[in-house]
Amino acid sequence: MGSFVPFKISALPLDAFAPLFDLSDADLTARGMRRMVADSKPGYPCRVSLVDAEVGERVLLLPYPHHPGPGPYRASGPVFARETALQAQPRVNEVPESVRSRLLSVRGYDREGILVVADVTEGRALEECVARLFADDRVDHLHLHNARAGCYSCRVDRA
Numbered sequence: 001m002g003s004f005v006p007f008k009i010s011a012l013p014l015d016a017f018a019p020l021f022d023l024s025d026a027d028l029t030a031r032g033m034r035r036m037v038a039d040s041k042p043g044y045p046c047r048v049s050l051v052d053a054e055v056g057e058r059v060l061l062l063p064y065p066h067h068p069g070p071g072p073y074r075a076s077g078p079v080f081a082r083e084t085a086l087q088a089q090p091r092v093n094e095v096p097e098s099v100r101s102r103l104l105s106v107r108g109y110d111r112e113g114i115l116v117v118a119d120v121t122e123g124r125a126l127e128e129c130v131a132r133l134f135a136d137d138r139v140d141h142l143h144l145h146n147a148r149a150g151c152y153s154c155r156v157d158r159a
Contacts, residue, residue: 004127005134006159009095009144011088012047012064017081020060033062042101045146048085050096050154058083066143066152069113077145077152092159099123099154103147106130106156108139120147130156 020028025035036059038044044053053059059080067075090096100123108117116138121129126144133139142156 005131007130008159009090010155011050014048014087044080045098046082046085047079050088052098053082071113105145105147107143108133110138111140
């Protein structure tokens with residue numbers, strides 16, 4: 001296995017979601033969003049706090065443009081945001097439990113947002129996968145998705 005590569009995981013920004021919790025259910029529906037109550041844990045992974053919602057906790061399910069560039073890989077996907085979310089700020093090399101506990105699709109993009117490499121890994125082996133994909137000099141950053149549900153999870157950059 002190649003050498004270890006320090007990395008940093010980034011959550012989605014709280015300010016992109018906070019105003020949405022004040023909207024009515026009808027306004028959310030009109031925007032393609034839905035208010036839900038978590039009925040299992042795990043099952044509702046918040047992309048702001050990088051923590052799974054507790055049973056009974058209110059969350060929003062909405063499309064989020066996680067890869068907004070102008071290129072062919074531009075993408076939006078479903079994400080959950082907890083009403084009580086605090087902004088996650090993982091330390092260098094820290095993998096939150098909500099990421100570590102899932103099967104992940106790992107996608108490596110160049111500086112122009114073009115996909116250059118991809119893999120699937122268990123979250124518990126994420127460090128090895130990150131090191132292997134970042135060994136490719138073309139890779140600028142990674143996006144993690146939950147492999148089973150396909151939901152966007154978080155971004156990974158070299159530290």
